[in-house]
Amino acid sequence: MSLLWKRFSTLQQGKSFLRSIEVTSQPLTWSVVWSIHRQYVCPSGNSLSDSSHQELNEQTEERIPGNDVVSPEFTNRNPRNLEKMALAYKNKGWSQSLTRKNYWHRLFVKRSHRYVSAWVEHVDGHVPVQASTKEWAIKKHLYSTNDVVARRNLGRVLAQRCLESGIEYMTCSLRDHELESEGNKAFYDAMIEGGISFEEPKSIGDFITKHDYFPDNI
Numbered sequence: 001m002s003l004l005w006k007r008f009s010t011l012q013q014g015k016s017f018l019r020s021i022e023v024t025s026q027p028l029t030w031s032v033v034w035s036i037h038r039q040y041v042c043p044s045g046n047s048l049s050d051s052s053h054q055e056l057n058e059q060t061e062e063r064i065p066g067n068d069v070v071s072p073e074f075t076n077r078n079p080r081n082l083e084k085m086a087l088a089y090k091n092k093g094w095s096q097s098l099t100r101k102n103y104w105h106r107l108f109v110k111r112s113h114r115y116v117s118a119w120v121e122h123v124d125g126h127v128p129v130q131a132s133t134k135e136w137a138i139k140k141h142l143y144s145t146n147d148v149v150a151r152r153n154l155g156r157v158l159a160q161r162c163l164e165s166g167i168e169y170m171t172c173s174l175r176d177h178e179l180e181s182e183g184n185k186a187f188y189d190a191m192i193e194g195g196i197s198f199e200e201p202k203s204i205g206d207f208i209t210k211h212d213y214f215p216d217n218i
Contacts, residue, residue, distance in 0.1 A: 080104075080166050090203045091123065104200060105170035109187060115145050118158050118187070120170060129165050131158040151187040159194025169197040 082088035083104045091101045101123055109118045119130035131138070131154055133145040138157060142150050162168070178184050192198070 078166060084166065084168075086201045086204050088203065103171040105167055107170050107172045107174075107191070107198070109174060109184065111146060111183075113146075116151055116154055116183075116187075118154055120158075120162060120167060129158065129161045129167060131161060148183045148186050151183040152190045155187040155190025156194055159191045159196045163195055168195065169200045171200060172198045 078084075088104060090104065104123055105120050105128075106123075107118065107120055109116070111117075115133045117130070117132035117134070119127050121127050133139055133142060133150050133154055138154065139145055142153065144150055162170075172188070174184055174188065179188055188198075
């Protein structure tokens with residue numbers, strides 16, 4: 001501000017400049033101050049020299065703390081942010097499709113002759129979270145890697161990893177007749193006890209009023 005004040009030729013000119021700043025309705029920023037200043041000092045439209053601009057910018061940067069400087073680039077570190085707010089698009093698909101894709105995350109369980117694996121798959125195909133009794137960190141605490149106890153503990157581990165990844169709800173690929181198995185039921189219950197919900201919230205787009213483009217009364 002001292003740099004701008006030095007460029008006034010008379011005291012009356014400087015007072016008029018301050019009075020215009022006080023009565024302005026715009027937010028008081030350097031661009032607004034500079035535009036008002038040019039009306040009194042540079043009525044012909046001429047601007048300050050490059051050295052004056054550089055000095056003015058240096059004074060402005062010194063007044064802004066380093067913690068208040070806004071970065072011009074933004075990186076979304078939570079790619080599931082829109083899904084947690086129920087704003088992400090959910091594909092409905094065709095009503096008679098065999099493999100429905102009307103979800104954001106889906107739980108899959110696979111059992112082999114020796115091991116049990118479970119993973120959460122996103123609708124676009126990538127797997128953000130997975131767990132298996134093949135992992136030594138899990139296998140070393142188990143007597144068997146494919147019995148009921150192994151599946152219950154696998155559900156606990158997977159539920160904890162899902163919560164740490166920001167996934168709290170999903171759909172389950174296990175059908176009702178598959179949940180009649182003691183091992184699958186133990187895994188399913190362990191996931192629920194770990195804080196996972198197997199019912200995803202409705203997308204906000206589902207609450208929008210549908211338009212009937214082919215009414216019957218025409």
